[in-house]
Amino acid sequence: MAASPSPAGIGSKRLVVGAHYGVGNFLLQRLTAVALTAFTLFLALRLVLGGQLGYDGWAALFVPLWMKIVTLVALLALFYHAWIGVRDIWMDYVKPTGIRLALQMLTVLWLVFCAVWSVQILWRV
Secondary structure: OOOOOOHHOOOOOOOOOOHHHHHHHHHHHHHHHHHHHHHHHHHHHHHHHHOOOOOOHHHOOOHHHHHHHHHHHHHHHHHHHHHHHHHHHHHHHOHHHHHHHHHHHHHHHHHHHHHHHHHHHHHHH
């Protein structure tokens, strides 16, 4: 006797596809949030303890190579954090596949443009 299909895909016959991706993205978004928080606290502490708030002070802050690298890591964390969040918004609220794909592609292009522009600005100092 064949098993009858369960209502609404519930039970042992339920097809689960891609269910493991959500936890990884959730943890990566939290990790990028921690990195961004640490960078923000570092910048705030640096400015409070003796940073000059003019252009020269900001430019001097980003001259050392280690600061450029730390800032680059923070920027990459920011862009990845934004990608995960916006992608989830598109996936949750935009149901037509073509429109959702177009919005995701525009988001990726925009974030890549911002990343390249940020690196250009950072290494110009």
